[in-house]
Amino acid sequence: MLLNAMLFANGPLGNWPKGVREHFPEGTKLRDVFEMLQRKHAPIAHLFGTGLGYQLMKAESDILIRVVSHLFKQRITALPLHDAVLVARSHAETARKAMQDEFTLRTGSRCSIVSIDFGPLQQ
DSSP states (O other): OOHHHHHHOOOOSSSSOTGGGSSSTTTOOOHHHHHHHHHTTGGGGGGTTTTHHHHHHHHHHHHHHHHHHHHHHHTTTEEETTEEOOOOGGGHHHHHHHHHHHHHHHHOOOOOOOOOOOOOOOO
16 A cells, blocks of 8 residues: 555655554654665665556556457457456466567566466355
8 A cells, every 4th residue: 555655646755645554563654664665666666756656557457458359359258357357267368368468568578477367166
């Protein structure tokens, strides 16, 4: 929640975002956690406080729309669900590949984690 708040904020955070403070030990300073997150996520730390969060949401949405459209053209029914698509088990690998390919096309990177999850098996 804190990392997301830092990506959506325009400028440094002045206070703990609502619902975040209680996840840290009493006496923890926001500044210390912010510095820890900067170290942990050094490659993207320069993006904290830039308001980039909405652009990331739009990019994710655009990718998902392209994936669903691609699957539709192949006559595969796909239900978009946040950052995933629900497809018949027989089309799982096709959907996974479509998501990976679209991510790579949009970002120029193959460093995405696209997984297949069939959820709990019902008997």
